[in-house]
Amino acid sequence: MSTVTADTHAAHGEHAPTSSFLKTYVFSLDHKIIGLQFLFSTLIWFSVGGLLAMGIRWQLAYPWRPMPLLGNLLAGPEGGQIAPENYTMLVTMHATVMIFFVIIPILAGAFGNFLIPLMIGADDMAVPVLNMLSYWFMWPAFFFIGSSFFVEGGAAQGGWTSYPPLSVIQQAAPGSLEGQTLWLLGVTFVGISSMMGSINYMTTIIQMRAPGMTMFRLPMTIWGMFITAVLQAFALPVLTAAGFMQLSDRMIGTGFFLPEGAMANNSPMETGGGQPLLWQHLFWFYSHPAVYIMILPAMGMVSDILSTFARKPLFGYKPMVYSISGIAGLGFIVWGHHMFVSGMNPMLGMTFMVSTMMIALPSAIKTFNWLGTLWGGKIQFTTPMLFAISFVSMFIIGGLSGIFMAATPVDIFIHDTYYIVAHFHYVLFCGTAMAVFGGIYYWFPKMFGRMMNDSWGKVHFSLTFILMNCVFYPMHILGMQGFPRRLADPYHYETFRNLLEVNQFISWCAFLLMASQSIFVVNFFYSMFFGPRAGRNPWKANGLEWQAPSPPGHGNFDFQPIIYRGPYEYGSPEVDEDYYPQTQPPKEKAIPNDQ
Amino acid sequence: MKHFWSFLFFLVPLFGVATFVFAPHFNIWLPRDVSEQGRTIDNLFMFILYLTGIVFIVTESVLFYFLWKYDGKSNKESVKFSHGSHALELVWTIIPAVTLLFIAIYQMQAWAADKIDAPAIPFTAEVTGRQFNWDFRYPGPDGELYTQDDIVRTDGKLYLPVNEQIMLKITSGDVLHSFFLPNLRVKQDVVPGMAQKMWFKGKKTGGFDIVCAELCGWGHYKMKGRVFFLPRDEYDAKLVELSAEQDKMTVQVPEEE
Ligand code: HEM
Ligand SMILES: [Cu+2]
Ligand SMILES: [Cu+2]
Numbered sequence: 069m070s071t072v073t074a075d076t077h078a079a080h081g082e083h084a085p086t087s088s089f090l091k092t093y094v095f096s097l098d099h100k101i102i103g104l105q106f107l108f109s110t111l112i113w114f115s116v117g118g119l120l121a122m123g124i125r126w127q128l129a130y131p132w133r134p135m136p137l138l139g140n141l142l143a144g145p146e147g148g149q150i151a152p153e154n155y156t157m158l159v160t161m162h163a164t165v166m167i168f169f170v171i172i173p174i175l176a177g178a179f180g181n182f183l184i185p186l187m188i189g190a191d192d193m194a195v196p197v198l199n200m201l202s203y204w205f206m207w208p209a210f211f212f213i214g215s216s217f218f219v220e221g222g223a224a225q226g227g228w229t230s231y232p233p234l235s236v237i238q239q240a241a242p243g244s245l246e247g248q249t250l251w252l253l254g255v256t257f258v259g260i261s262s263m264m265g266s267i268n269y270m271t272t273i274i275q276m277r278a279p280g281m282t283m284f285r286l287p288m289t290i291w292g293m294f295i296t297a298v299l300q301a302f303a304l305p306v307l308t309a310a311g312f313m314q315l316s317d318r319m320i321g322t323g324f325f326l327p328e329g330a331m332a333n334n335s336p337m338e339t340g341g342g343q344p345l346l347w348q349h350l351f352w353f354y355s356h357p358a359v360y361i362m363i364l365p366a367m368g369m370v371s372d373i374l375s376t377f378a379r380k381p382l383f384g385y386k387p388m389v390y391s392i393s394g395i396a397g398l399g400f401i402v403w404g405h406h407m408f409v410s411g412m413n414p415m416l417g418m419t420f421m422v423s424t425m426m427i428a429l430p431s432a433i434k435t436f437n438w439l440g441t442l443w444g445g446k447i448q449f450t451t452p453m454l455f456a457i458s459f460v461s462m463f464i465i466g467g468l469s470g471i472f473m474a475a476t477p478v479d480i481f482i483h484d485t486y487y488i489v490a491h492f493h494y495v496l497f498c499g500t501a502m503a504v505f506g507g508i509y510y511w512f513p514k515m516f517g518r519m520m521n522d523s524w525g526k527v528h529f530s531l532t533f534i535l536m537n538c539v540f541y542p543m544h545i546l547g548m549q550g551f552p553r554r555l556a557d558p559y560h561y562e563t564f565r566n567l568l569e570v571n572q573f574i575s576w577c578a579f580l581l582m583a584s585q586s587i588f589v590v591n592f593f594y595s596m597f598f599g600p601r602a603g604r605n606p607w608k609a610n611g612l613e614w615q616a617p618s619p620p621g622h623g624n625f626d627f628q629p630i631i632y633r634g635p636y637e638y639g640s641p642e643v644d645e646d647y648y649p650q651t652q653p654p655k656e657k658a659i660p661n662d663q
Numbered sequence: 664m665k666h667f668w669s670f671l672f673f674l675v676p677l678f679g680v681a682t683f684v685f686a687p688h689f690n691i692w693l694p695r696d697v698s699e700q701g702r703t704i705d706n707l708f709m710f711i712l713y714l715t716g717i718v719f720i721v722t723e724s725v726l727f728y729f730l731w732k733y734d735g736k737s738n739k740e741s742v743k744f745s746h747g748s749h750a751l752e753l754v755w756t757i758i759p760a761v762t763l764l765f766i767a768i769y770q771m772q773a774w775a776a777d778k779i780d781a782p783a784i785p786f787t788a789e790v791t792g793r794q795f796n797w798d799f800r801y802p803g804p805d806g807e808l809y810t811q812d813d814i815v816r817t818d819g820k821l822y823l824p825v826n827e828q829i830m831l832k833i834t835s836g837d838v839l840h841s842f843f844l845p846n847l848r849v850k851q852d853v854v855p856g857m858a859q860k861m862w863f864k865g866k867k868t869g870g871f872d873i874v875c876a877e878l879c880g881w882g883h884y885k886m887k888g889r890v891f892f893l894p895r896d897e898y899d900a901k902l903v904e905l906s907a908e909q910d911k912m913t914v915q916v917p918e919e920e
Binding site: 151152153155156159225226227231233234237240241242327328329330343344345378379380381382383384385386387409410411414415417418421422425426428429432433435436437439440442443444445446447448449454457458460461462464465468469471472474475476477478480481483484485530533534537541542544545546548549550552554555556557558560561562563566567570636638639640641646 | 668671672674675678679682683686690691692693694703704707708711712714715718719722723725726729730733734735738740741742743744745746747748751752755756759760763764766767770771773774775777778779794837838839841843845846848849850851852854855856857859871872874875876877878879880881882883884885887
């Protein structure tokens with residue numbers, strides 16, 4: 069291992085100090101710059117996705133009433149009124165942007181790139197050129213999705229799951245014109261980008277760890293990234309293939325997903341012999357593992373932050389590692405739980421139900437271990453810590469509500485209702501996105517060499533935490549009433565008329581939630597330029613990344629890191645201080661530590 | 664305020680539980696169940712709600728207690744330097760595993776009754792979803808679909824006899840839809856190229872919403888229908904009436920509301 073590191077070190081010397089601005093900040097090969105490029109891009113898309121959500125919420129609170137301010141932007145030149153086809157576009161694009169352009173690339177692209185080499189003691193990724201390409205392949209994706217809003221018929225309207233025939237038959241929906249083609253291309257390019265990233269991450273983590281950094285001394289963040297990369301590598305090709313099949317159904321008239329006698333606008337289609345359910349199987353074979361891609365790195369980051377600010381070792385490190393590996397394995401055999409009422413053979417429902425129940429288990433184990441980490445610590449309520457704790461608190465809700473869906477008979481009722489919307493926002497937004505905020509506050513000093521303002525961070529946290537719960541918790545109740553998702557005007561149905569007030573409450577909380585994010589934006593940019601300087605290790609943390617300069621220079625470390633122990637030795641009786649960096653040589657008579 | 668943060672996190676279980684306690688009083692809860700099999704599903708829902716509710720309260724309270732007790736500002740004890748515990752690890756793996764398996768096995772019966780063990784009876788009606796309407800076809804006096812005496816309706820109104828086992832055939836004319844009857848706790852995606860069965864028994868007379876639960880295009884939101892449960896004699900009379908109307912009827916597009 070050490071030889072590999074030495075070799076690659078030499079190889080990286082070639083692109084060492086770069087001179088031009090273009091090479092340093094734009095076409096950079098440095099993993100840290102690439103990570104920051106991902107970070108800024110995804111944060112921009114985060115605000116786009118957020119604005120789209122505001123459009124959805126406006127319509128549900130005040131159906132067909134012109135939307136002030138944003139209306140013209142989101143809904144086109146109809147005086148700000150959101151037409152039904154624009155509503156389906158909003159739902160589709162909000163979800164697509166959030167999943168494919170925010171959560172996946174921010175975790176793997178931004179944090180993965182920035183943190184992996186730093187946390188394992190490498191000077192860069194294994195293949196820096198591939199790394200740079202993985203960022204630049206996001207640009208066609210940005211372009212396709214961004215421009216799809218402006219083509220005839222608007223952006224894709226088939227839902228982010230893009231179920232055919234709706235997404236294939238061009239007459240079936242206005243957005244099934246170019247919008248859908250651009251959607252497919254966009255998602256494919258995100259896929260290519262992720263694929264390059266995932267190969268790089270796996271290679272880097274396996275090959276480039278500093279001497280002494282055994283697999284079982286890796287921080288949980290790295291474990292999360294590693295398992296995510298493995299999942300990507302195995303699941304993505306399926307989505308890509310399915311995407312091409314859908315493209316060819318659309319463009320050259322194959323019929324993979326179109327049954328015999330498919331009709332559109334009362335006229336029969338030329339093609340046939342296919343199966344709409346085939347798409348669902350292929351899509352969820354990727355997208356179910358993808359929900360773990362969207363949470364495992366966040367779980368890792370949370371584990372690191374919790375241990376740091378509880379000033380205590382992570383409870384049950386190995387069980388944590390085994391449980392995320394278990395999630396990876398089981399993750400491939402549970403996709404059918406998205407299809408309980410799809411028309412798939414109901415016998416399969418039974419098997420998928422049992423495997424789904426079992427995959428809840430590793431999540432439970434992790435939750436108890438996080439609680440164990442807090443037990444007996446000396447908790448410091450810093451901003452990153454608050455976000456990390458809120459992850460645990462919210463993940464409990466998201467995890468428990470999942471059991472309702474896993475129970476097939478209950479799922480018959482709640483499938484495609486707001487119960488689902490509540491569940492996945494608890495996991496994705498209240499969970500993952502909160503972990504991302506925590507991660508930004510935590511690693512900001514390493515990224516920019518300055519501290520973010522902690523007091524404003526806490527204001528941002530409190531508002532986000534309270535409002536977010538006000539937005540998503542009542543959605544469980546909506547779902548219990550059978551309130552379906554993706555309905556432009558649910559009050560069309562008697563059953564849902566009494567839900568208008570609840571929806572208005574939710575919407576106003578959502579608007580405030582969105583507005584409160586400006587505190588974060590201001591804090592972020594102000595601190596980037598004017599925040600107090602951070603030393604190497606402002607949090608007194610153990611991880612390797614905190615031994616490098618802030619921000620780390622090219623090649624990361626100004627010394628050759630040698631690792632003596634795991635990253636969670638806080639409060640160790642071996643040393644006088646309450647932390648014990650991974651690179652600090654053990655005292656003479658110290659007992660060897662095998663963790 | 665001292666311990667501010669721990670109390671903030673305590674609001675989660677507090678308001679979480681309060682929401683579920685008060686929701687029924689504001690009449691936002693599971694919609695009225697008018698079916699025979701809905702009871703089972705509702706009971707299962709409530710069973711899981713109580714179970715997860717207890718786990719929710721306990722874990723969130725433990726979280727609160729730890730945040731309160733081990734606040735670095737007030738906790739003067741030294742840190743418990745522990746890397747974990749095998750015994751605990753086993754306990755909190757085995758107990759949830761057994762519970763989850765129990766839930767899985769416990770509700771297989773209900774799943775089979777709803778989706779696998781179809782009663783061997785003829786179709787009461789055929790449901791066809793199309794953008795954006797529900798069409799219904801009744802077999803007519805001969806009891807067989809696709810014969811001369813079929814009654815075809817395109818006004819989104821489905822009439823069914825109450826207290827009788829119903830068997831529907833479900834197909835799609837174009838894209839995916841989902842035939843969802845909230846008050847009967849049944850839902851089935853409507854897939855073009857596939858004919859599916861749905862069975863249930865309505866226990867109350869009256870009209871109830873038919874909702875489309877799968878995105879099917881711009882008009883998805885208004886793809887509404889009504890199901891009416893009638894006593895047997897009224898149902899028979901209704902079918903005769905529909906059949907007579909049939910000859911005069913031109914295809915009606917349901918009115919916008
Ligand atoms: C302020 C924050 C947010 C609000 C107010 C919000 C609101 C909504 C609403 C109202 C829907 C539509 C549900 C429907 O009618 O079907 C929705 C759907 C969705 N949202 Fe969000 N959302 C927010 C943040 C996020 C985040 C951070 C993510 C992902 C990380 C996300 C992912 C999704 C997904 C995947 C859907 C599914 C759309 C569908 O297929 O029906 N959302 N959101
Ligand atoms: Cu429909
Ligand atoms: Cu629909």
